[in-house]
Amino acid sequence: MSQVSRRPALKRTAGRTGQYAALLCYLLFLAFPFLWLISTAFKPPRELADIHPTWIPEAPTLENFRQAFAQQPLLEAAGNSLLAAAISAVTAILLATPMAYVLARFRNRFSRAATGWVVISQAFPLVLVIIPLFLILKGLQLIDSRIGLVMVYVVWSLPFALWMLTGYVRAVPRELEEAAAVDGAGRARTLISVTAPLLAPGIVATALFAFITAWNEFFFALVLLKSPEKQTLPVVLTHFLGAEGVADLGPLAAAALLATLPSLLLFAVIQRRITGGMLAGAVKS
Amino acid sequence: MPRPEPTAPRPRARIHRRGLLAAAAALPAAALLPGCSDDDRRRTGGRITLRFQSLAWQQDSVTANRQLVAEWNRKHPDVQVRYVQGAWPTVHDQLLTSFEGGEAPDIIHDASDDLADFAYGGDLADLTALLPPRLKRDIPQQSWQTGTFDGRVYGIPFLQEPRVLIANRTILKRSGARIPTPEHPWTWEEFEETAKRLTRGGTYGVAWPLKEPVSATLNLALSTGSQVFHRHRDGKVEVRFDAVDQVVPRTIHDQLNVDRTASRTTLGMGGSDTLPGFFAGRYAMVPLGFSYRQQIAQQAPKGFDWTVLPAPQGTGLDQGVSPQTLSVAADCPHKEEAMAFIDFFLRPPNMVRLALGDWMLPTGQEALKDPALRVARYDWAAGTALAGSLRSAPAQSVRGYPEWKDKIATPGLQEYYSGAIDLDSLRKRLVRDGNLVLARYQR
Numbered sequence: 017m018s019q020v021s022r023r024p025a026l027k028r029t030a031g032r033t034g035q036y037a038a039l040l041c042y043l044l045f046l047a048f049p050f051l052w053l054i055s056t057a058f059k060p061p062r063e064l065a066d067i068h069p070t071w072i073p074e075a076p077t078l079e080n081f082r083q084a085f086a087q088q089p090l091l092e093a094a095g096n097s098l099l100a101a102a103i104s105a106v107t108a109i110l111l112a113t114p115m116a117y118v119l120a121r122f123r124n125r126f127s128r129a130a131t132g133w134v135v136i137s138q139a140f141p142l143v144l145v146i147i148p149l150f151l152i153l154k155g156l157q158l159i160d161s162r163i164g165l166v167m168v169y170v171v172w173s174l175p176f177a178l179w180m181l182t183g184y185v186r187a188v189p190r191e192l193e194e195a196a197a198v199d200g201a202g203r204a205r206t207l208i209s210v211t212a213p214l215l216a217p218g219i220v221a222t223a224l225f226a227f228i229t230a231w232n233e234f235f236f237a238l239v240l241l242k243s244p245e246k247q248t249l250p251v252v253l254t255h256f257l258g259a260e261g262v263a264d265l266g267p268l269a270a271a272a273l274l275a276t277l278p279s280l281l282l283f284a285v286i287q288r289r290i291t292g293g294m295l296a297g298a299v300k301s
Numbered sequence: 302m303p304r305p306e307p308t309a310p311r312p313r314a315r316i317h318r319r320g321l322l323a324a325a326a327a328l329p330a331a332a333l334l335p336g337c338s339d340d341d342r343r344r345t346g347g348r349i350t351l352r353f354q355s356l357a358w359q360q361d362s363v364t365a366n367r368q369l370v371a372e373w374n375r376k377h378p379d380v381q382v383r384y385v386q387g388a389w390p391t392v393h394d395q396l397l398t399s400f401e402g403g404e405a406p407d408i409i410h411d412a413s414d415d416l417a418d419f420a421y422g423g424d425l426a427d428l429t430a431l432l433p434p435r436l437k438r439d440i441p442q443q444s445w446q447t448g449t450f451d452g453r454v455y456g457i458p459f460l461q462e463p464r465v466l467i468a469n470r471t472i473l474k475r476s477g478a479r480i481p482t483p484e485h486p487w488t489w490e491e492f493e494e495t496a497k498r499l500t501r502g503g504t505y506g507v508a509w510p511l512k513e514p515v516s517a518t519l520n521l522a523l524s525t526g527s528q529v530f531h532r533h534r535d536g537k538v539e540v541r542f543d544a545v546d547q548v549v550p551r552t553i554h555d556q557l558n559v560d561r562t563a564s565r566t567t568l569g570m571g572g573s574d575t576l577p578g579f580f581a582g583r584y585a586m587v588p589l590g591f592s593y594r595q596q597i598a599q600q601a602p603k604g605f606d607w608t609v610l611p612a613p614q615g616t617g618l619d620q621g622v623s624p625q626t627l628s629v630a631a632d633c634p635h636k637e638e639a640m641a642f643i644d645f646f647l648r649p650p651n652m653v654r655l656a657l658g659d660w661m662l663p664t665g666q667e668a669l670k671d672p673a674l675r676v677a678r679y680d681w682a683a684g685t686a687l688a689g690s691l692r693s694a695p696a697q698s699v700r701g702y703p704e705w706k707d708k709i710a711t712p713g714l715q716e717y718y719s720g721a722i723d724l725d726s727l728r729k730r731l732v733r734d735g736n737l738v739l740a741r742y743q744r
Contacts, residue, residue: 065600067581087360088386150398159402239398242406244385254388258358259412260513261390261571262596 050276056269057081064265080266081274084256087264090271092245093252098278100162100237100248101230104169108177108226109219111170116181117207121190131182134175142235150239160242168236173226180225184218185211220286228279249275347379349635351642354385354406356392356625359595362658369654373645380638382408400424400630407633408642413447413456414516414623414697420455421700426629427453431640436647444664446693448626456626459647460661462591463620463687464521466507466610472499472585473608483611483618483686489525489552492613496562499585506562508584509553510570514714515706517588520622520694522549525615529731530695530702537743538699540735542728548615550717551724558720568718580605588612591684595660598679609680611687618687621694624664662688701742709735 051071056064058076063069084090119127149168150159158164188211196206234250241247253275256268357366363386370384385406387395393415399405400419409425419425432454437445440458448456473480478495481487487495496506511517519529525548531539556563564584567575572589573596579587580602597607612620627646629639645651649667656663656674662684663669675682696702709730717727 061599062602065577065580065596067577067583083360087363146398147401150402154402159404238391238395242385242399242404247386251388251391252386254391255358255386257388257390259356259389260590262573262593264359265573 053269053273053276056265057273059266061266080270083264084267084271084274087267088252088255088271089244090249090252090274093247093249094275094278096162096246097231097249100166100169101227104166104173104230105223105226107166107170108173109223112174112177112181112222113215113219116178116185117211119178120182120185131179134178137175138179146235146239149236153240159240160246162241162246165237165240165248168240169226169230169233172233172236173229176229177222177226180222181215181218184215184222187218188214224282224286227282231279348381349379349638350381350383351408351633351635351639352385352406353382353408353642354387354410356387356389356410357658358389359659362655365654365658369646369651373642377642380635380642382642396424403632405630405632407630407635408639409628409630411456411626411628412623413458413626414694414702416448416456416626416628417450417698417700417702419628420450420453424631425455426631426633426636427455428457428629428640429454431629431636432457433640433644436644439647439649439665439667441664441666441689443692444624447622447624447697448628450698456628457643457647458624458626458664459652460656460659461622461624461664461688461691462661463622463684463691464517464588464612465591465684465687466586466612467579467589467593467597468586468608468610469579469582469584470606470608472504472582476585480608481610481613483683486611486618487613489548489613489615493552493556493560493562496556496586497560500560500562504582505564505584507556507586507588508564508567508570508575508578509557509588509718510572510575511553511568511715511718512571512574513711514718515710516621516623516694518550518553518714519696520620521588521612522546523619523621523692523695524612524617525549526617528695530699538739540705540732540739542731545615547724547728550714550727554718554720554724557718565719568715576600586610591662592660594679609683611683618690619692620687620690621696622691623694623697625659625661662691664688699739701739704742705735705738709738 055071055073057080058078059073060075060077060079063073063075119131153159153161153164153168156164158167192210192214193206196210201209232250233248234254237248237251238254241251253268253271256264256271258264353370355363355366357363367384370382374381387406387410392411396405396409396411396419400422405424416425429452436457444458444461445454447458447461448454476495476498478498479487479491481491499506509517519527522529522545525545527546527549529540529542529546531541533539553563557565557568564578567578567584572587572593575584575587575589576593576596578584580600591609594609601607611618627643629636629643633639646655647665649663649665649671652663652665652668653671653673656668660679662674668674669685669688673681674685696706699705713722713727713730716722717724722730
């Protein structure tokens with residue numbers, strides 16, 4: 017009897033161990049490039065060309081960081097990236113949230129067509145868009161303009177933001193809004209006091225997506241901005257590269273490491289809010 | 302002045318929300334207003350400002366470029382030059398859109414093999430009549446050819462580098478092989494023989510970094526009289542792959558696949574990727590650009606003994622190069638001032654500073670005489686001795702060459718070097734398919 021009861025427990029333990037092992041492998045796979053970047057950023061030139069590379073630098077140095085800052089205006093570029101990413105994320109959210117609500121709550125032929133168009137627009141490759149976009153912005157005198165770049169970032173992130181937020185709005189039970197209406201709340205009151213708080217994690221996640229998309233974006237910034245003082249961080253990172261793929265690897269790794277930090281910090285701070293599951297228990301089934 | 306009518310106070314929450322929304326809407330515009338585009342090239346208060354886009358990327362080179370711009374600006378308060386940092390990997394796309402948008406820099410740093418489309422497309426200014434006599438005399442004719450398209454000068458060549466053999470001197474000495482000099486280089490046959498002697502145990506005689514095989518192959522093949530691109534009297538270009546064109550590719554192929562004196566693992570590598578193996582003694586020689594010495598000097602283990610050898614010769618020691626160039630945008634309204642800056646920038650002492658910063662050779666004859674470029678340290682003298690043999694790569698003035706290179710020659714040569722196809726198949730691809738590509742550009 018005891019053997020029979022032990023078997024499922026053993027199976028469960030083995031299954032759980034396997035799951036954790038698989039998860040660990042996956043995490044290592046995901047973390048490998050980042051860990052390698054950290055390692056490279058602190059290595060002196062001789063260690064970078066060692067045929068038997070080590071994870072932990074034998075003679076760790078901050079020289080790569082010093083050189084990176086000495087060679088390129090990294091802080092100024094990071095400021096430009098931050099400005100463009102923050103403003104485009106805020107704008108995308110301001111535009112996408114009401115649109116998503118309409119698409120999720122008022123389902124008719126128009127909303128279905130709009131959703132379809134949003135999904136299709138994700139299929140357009142960048143190279144197809146860049147030349148017409150360039151000509152349009154040129155006509156509007158928005159080349160070499162931060163406004164032009166932010167507009168592009170907003171337009172570029174809007175379809176996916178809209179698609180994400182529509183899903184979040186649909187997950188908010190309609191019954192909650194109906195209950196608020198029964199209690200005498202108007203539509204505006206219902207939206208602000210009932211729907212908006214429940215949407216907060218979705219809005220944060222979508223804003224984060226829009227921010228990171230703009231923070232990492234390279235090609236639009238390269239093509240649309242001309243003045244050095246307006247260049248964003250990904251564009252400035254290419255200045256560590258020479259012809260034929262030669263790179264100033266140490267300073268490049270140091271600068272790239274600094275460029276990844278804001279995204280990481282942002283995730284670390286708000287990941288609980290994204291995964292918090294604020295909807296849990298909102299409705300008694 | 303009439304005072305506005307007092308209005309009834311609104312609910313606080315509502316005002317707050319509206320204010321918030323208005324602020325949110327105004328924020329992007331307010332934050333970005335200083336970013337509106339301006340035209341730097343207009344005269345402001347009688348002062349001209351020119352934008353100079355430099356592709357310098359190594360610290361010493363960036364410093365030299367910036368210092369020269371600062372020196373010019375101090376001496377010429379009426380013609381100010383603004384330094385703009387560009388990047389080699391993105392310069393073509395960036396210039397292409399800049400020209401389309403009328404936003405191109407006034408003075409453009411690039412390489413001669415990137416200029417053809419811009420020159421033929423009318424994006425670059427014809428500098429022929431603007432060239433100062435001093436500069437004309439200083440740069441030799443074979444270098445001028447690299448920046449000349451349809452008989453007009455669109456790019457002023459100023460830095461170049463030969464492809465050399467960088468060798469592990471310890472292994473070389475141990476083998477007892479003759480050490481070649483610029484005066485007495487190896488023939489291709491001697492090079493093959495030496496590679497065989499150097500291949501011992503875990504060491505390969507040579508490592509060919511052939512991630513980008515086309516320019517390496519075509520430029521070295523000039524030494525055997527190869528041309529590949531033949532221009533007819535009507536100006537049309539034809540691709541041929543005759544016996545003289547096949548010597549260098551066949552040598553490389555045989556080292557990789559027949560003699561096994563070259564490592565096959567470096568076939569997909571760039572030059573920098575081969576250095577760890579070179580330092581570890583896995584390869585005795587690596588054919589690399591002369592400027593790779595900077596990385597070697599920086600990264601080589603203490604006590605590692607290396608040397609620079611000339612590339613093998615065939616019927617001559619000629620080698621194709623695509624020098625770094627300076628051009629002026631066609632729509633620059635101050636071409637003479639731009640040329641005056643270039644003339645200052647390329648004065649012999651300045652050219653020497655730029656060459657030392659980039660670990661390359663200057664094209665100017667006066668700069669080449671500078672003692673700083675004739676020292677034994679880091680084998681500067683060995684490279685300087687090769688300057689006279691550098692010629693314009695025959696392909697670079699050919700319209701459609703980039704497409705031929707990317708779609709036909711790169712995959713063709715990669716397959717040939719890996720042993721997947723034979724020389725005849727390679728010839729058919731380069732010639733038959735290649736001429737179809739070029740024909741589209743020559744209608």
